[in-house]
Amino acid sequence: MNKLYTDAEAALEGILFDGMTIMAGGFGLCGIPENLIAALKKSGIKDITAISNNAGVDDFGLGLLLQTRQIKKMISSYVGENKEFERQYLAKELDLEFNPQGTLAERIRAGGAGIPGFYTKTGVGTLIAEGKEHKDFNGETYIMETGLKADVSLVKAWKGDTEGNLIYRKTARNFNPMMATAGTITVAEVEEIVEPGELDADNIHTPGIFVQRLIKSHGLEKRIEQLTTRPRQEG
Amino acid sequence: MNKLYTDAEAALEGILFDGMTIMAGGFGLCGIPENLIAALKKSGIKDITAISNNAGVDDFGLGLLLQTRQIKKMISSYVGENKEFERQYLAKELDLEFNPQGTLAERIRAGGAGIPGFYTKTGVGTLIAEGKEHKDFNGETYIMETGLKADVSLVKAWKGDTEGNLIYRKTARNFNPMMATAGTITVAEVEEIVEPGELDADNIHTPGIFVQRLIKSHGLEKRIEQLTTRPRQEG
Amino acid sequence: MAWTRQEMANRAAQELQDGYYVNLGIGIPTLVANYIPDGVDVTLQSENGMLGMGPFPYEDEADPDLINAGKQTITELNRTSYFSSADSFSMIRGGHIDLSILGAMQVSQEGDLANWMIPGKMVKGMGGAMDLVAGVKKVVVIMDHNARDGSAKFLKKCTLPLTGVKVVDMIISDVGVFVIEENGPILIELAPEITINDVKERTEADFLVDKGLL
């Protein structure tokens, strides 16, 4: 099985449709599938339900798909860095479902793991709990959250082999591993593609079974959202 | 915080008591905490509820604690390799709760992850489902399973640093990572202890936060249960 | 002439497709690995935490840290990855494995499977079997068509405790092959010199017969 595609457009060929649900990895702009987002924009598909922790910034990340009005609904935990998002949401051009970050991460893991529902303390007594099933365990109240799946998951890895085994780097890992498990089709964008056997089998974060298609990233920008530094001590 | 103890007995000092619940990692005899099991036997504590995928063999692994009648109840998925287990169970000297292997693994993960209950298709319509809550999701029936925790978890790793970061080797990983998260106190037995910084931060399987005490393994037997080989082709 | 264990394994191997991720149970299913058709690349999962299972090791290569779900020493391949039991069964429960081939004590005509317990005798435990039949996309059973005492194993209803309800998609026994569809089983192949009547006599389940065999 050849999983390697020549570029992002080729890798998305035949799997996109209007109204689909797409998961996109990344935390802020860290660990986002830049090439795949660009190809998704170029595809022109509409009415996307996008599941992603954040919505990018105005001109990068998923913000690119907000500019073109391709997204109908976002399921996220924090969208504070995107002004266009704010405008579309306040104008009711965009649906929004907030999930606590840990609940979002766990719902995606559950979706990939065949778990349709689980209980959590997070959000009990808040707006998040409204309309959700409550259940007590050992005298404490929990709410039920459901698993999340996607038609297509777009993830970004650091290294990958042609079997689809992936390794992420530092905090660019974030939501990518769970999303890889929760897509009917998962497309991975990888900085460096190696031959099978070059990755240590004990260190693989996403086994190849979860990855149906992969590409090598080209021209990554890897934009830093908040460059924060300390001065070097004067010598 | 010094997490490193001189030996298994020292590492179990002050945390054992009659009637306690103990998780022990390993699949068959692969990846079991040999030194810690030996020290547990020596401690003489009784009425243990042991959560472990298997029960070892007659004279090794958790079988050692069955010989001495220290275990009151086992929560396992498969105990077929232990004759003493069979004898004690048929004589009603031992309680037994079978869990499907994946359900057991997920219950332990859930216990460590603050999830008191989750739904699964596994076991629907079987003895396992009796008395459990049933719920339909998207027209399919699932049963609720609960999270599992332990007073003490005993795990076995390949490499570990003095901060408690652990790396497992090959299929000796098995139940160890989840159990490390589900113990009120987790004690890790490690083949090689290194200084912080010697393990690659991207490759750590169990972050140190889950490990309260650790020791270096001594005199590991690493017994093979089913040595199965193929002949070398005649040259 | 009924099929041998090897022939059943060989027949089961015809269900493998290129790119499949497959879990093989203990016993005859393990033999399926010896009959993977040329040009078909499959990846074997071992539920104790490995994807990409290789052959048994040479004697001097056996590694106690590297075993399969039957506790046998095995080897890795260049595609291999290791993971925890929780991750392994997330893979299984989440429907990511294409095919599971396993043994059976009984199968019902609705596809119920019993393969883990005989009440009154020792109970060894279900291991990962309940998870596999609940989660894997296609479940193929390989079994002797009748028990040692000649009694039927393919039944209207299982009498032993179940491993799963309506989970079996195909049965490969020593007398032939059945697919189990929504409205019942269909006999689709016969072992050499076995007649439809032979199969009917040795089967309690009701089944249809594929046109090609009539």
Add this chain to the structure above:
Amino acid sequence: MAWTRQEMANRAAQELQDGYYVNLGIGIPTLVANYIPDGVDVTLQSENGMLGMGPFPYEDEADPDLINAGKQTITELNRTSYFSSADSFSMIRGGHIDLSILGAMQVSQEGDLANWMIPGKMVKGMGGAMDLVAGVKKVVVIMDHNARDGSAKFLKKCTLPLTGVKVVDMIISDVGVFVIEENGPILIELAPEITINDVKERTEADFLVDKGLL
């Protein structure tokens, strides 16, 4: 004389104990890292998937793959480990983090916290705050005692949408320190030259005063 932001952060740092695993929120809580007492070794968790967070990088060391939950570039330490968001919040939800220090818009006398939303204005989202207050063993709030318009933030009941119910264990504001116990808040410390009456005037919540202050 009310405490400055630095003094509040310094006071919060006194809650750190040797060996603690700690999550620091955005804003003043981030400053707490600058006041960790000598001889106290704490490990900082960043909920985007890191344990063992180091200081900000030198300019030539900034790495786009290495950020904290506030999206700021940071560095790693020799104890650092990385993990997925699911594993990170398993750590948080599962009660493995000893202490969370975060900001607040409002706190009620029962320990309810509101810090994520002002209806009618833009909603940025709760991020990981709801998970943190639900899961972490001890939750400390650092906040200005009053809003810019002078209104009370420590209330009988929160008026803003909640982040968590009965989750706050301690409040460190610019006027003093409260612990919130089962039967209500207790004022346990005052900033220099701040009187109990000052605090009462600036607080809507009912609270007791520790004997040591009377």
